[in-house]
Amino acid sequence: MNDISQVFSWIDNHREEVIDLLQRLVRVPSVNPWFLEEPGQRYEEQVQDLIAEELRFFGAVIDRWQPDPQDLSKYQGKPGYYPDHKFNGRPNQAGLIRGVGKGKSILLTGHVDVVKAGSDWSVDPFSAVRKDGKVIGRGVVDMKGGITAMISAIKAIYSVGFKNAGDICIGTVVDEEAGGMGTLAFVDRGYRADGCILTEPTDLTIAPLCRGILWGKLTIKGRSGHIELPQSDWRNGGAVDAIRLSRYFLDQFDVLNADWANRKTHPLLPMPCQVYVAQLNAGDYPTTFAGQAELVFNAQYLPAERDHNFLGGKVKKEIEDFITSVSQKDEWLIHNPPKVEWLIDADCAETPINHPFVETCKASLLQVTDKAVIEGIGSHTDMGWFVNVGIPTINFGPGKPSVAHQSDESLNEEDLIIATKVLAVIVMNWCGITKLSQ
Structure with a gap:
């Protein structure tokens, strides 16, 4: 033996x-x-x-x-x-x-x-x-x-x-x-x-x-208002629905993911890196447009994308720049830019x-x-x-x-x-x- x-x-x-x-x-x-x-x-x-x-x-x-x-x-x-x-x-x-x-x-x-x-x-x-x-x-x-x-x-x-x-x-x-x-x-x-x-x-x-894992929270500011009544233009004090803006960002994340699906791949991984929204928190009352919405998301990154601290700083900036770019296409968001808060960066x-x-x-x-x-x-x-x-x-x-x-x-x-x-x-x-x- x-x-x-x-x-x-x-x-x-x-x-x-x-x-x-x-x-x-x-x-x-x-x-x-x-x-x-x-x-x-x-x-x-x-x-x-x-x-x-x-x-x-x-x-x-x-x-x-x-x-x-x-x-x-x-x-x-x-x-x-x-x-x-x-x-x-x-x-x-x-x-x-x-x-x-x-x-x-x-x-x-x-x-x-x-x-x-x-x-x-x-x-x-x-x-x-x-x-x-x-x-x-x-x-x-x-x-x-x-x-x-x-x-x-x-x-x-x-x-x-x-x-x-x-x-x-x-x-x-x-x-x-x-x-x-x-x-x-x-x-x-x-x-x-x-x-x-x-x-x-x-x-x-x-x-x-x-893979590295990022958790982030995107806070989108709207303006509350009675959901059952006519609203004036936001420039005149009308409501801005943060949930509608959330849908806009969700669609834009789909665009980003299509790009990442081609760029952020690895031969040892069965799926590309993506940005997935895991939580959506918005609104206060059934009769009021949401004055704020939070999108909590999970984004993955590859070892080749690590920054000088061995973390995902480069990818954080890429996502932040993307959100800024998306915001520039909406006049409300230009004047009320959303905020990104990073919760977790697992190397x-x-x-x-x-x-x-x-x-x-x-x-x-x-x-x-x-x-x-x-x-x-x-x-x-x-x-x-x-x-x-x-x-x-x-x-x-x-x-x-x-x-x-x-x-x-x-x-x-x-x-x-x-x-x-x-x-x-x-x-x-x-x-x-x-x-x-x-």
């Missing part, structure tokens, strides 16, 4: 142990306090305790610390920095497993925080029940399944008598669901590697790219598909499955800062991204096992292994 077959056999024979670890992680309700009206107890630390207990099996050296916004203030204006975030009882953690040779190093990383459970669950969202070959619970996909797989992969390698030649670091961070300050603190701590895998859910595809990154690390990950995936799909992620992940400091990075993990944050979030047990095998093979191929007795 060859080296890989021994590892696969261990994983198959300890399938229940792998699933049990996932269940134990999910049963700690580590909801990011940003989602809670009364944060109460900080459960993220309990998840880190559980992970640390697992990592000690490999003799990992544990480093645990709480991110400090004051210490990170040098990153103001850059991705992941939020001066008002608090981290009391919410530590980051790194488990370093030193190699015994000259192999390349790897960082396996993920976030321990989850979004709140929400409603409409058929089971207790933190019970991690098993049903029809799946584990159901908040965070099974995003992303405690990935954390389980990376821990179990290293455990399998050690359990059959191998040790890594290159260093392995298992990093688990907080606060990803509220902006990524945990990852910023992790990179600031000085952790580096020759390759990095975020075990975010990718449905077992290799994702060396994620992006890309690792070239011909990079040796990506090629190693692809070859490793083919040692487990009969296909290796490489596809970018249309949303944001925390890969940006790792790429920014020179670490080739991919996203790879079990679970369909589309079920993250949903009620009855679930993960196929078989996908968890496959992901564990793939991560084990990547570590063996990239870091190298040797027999413990050697």
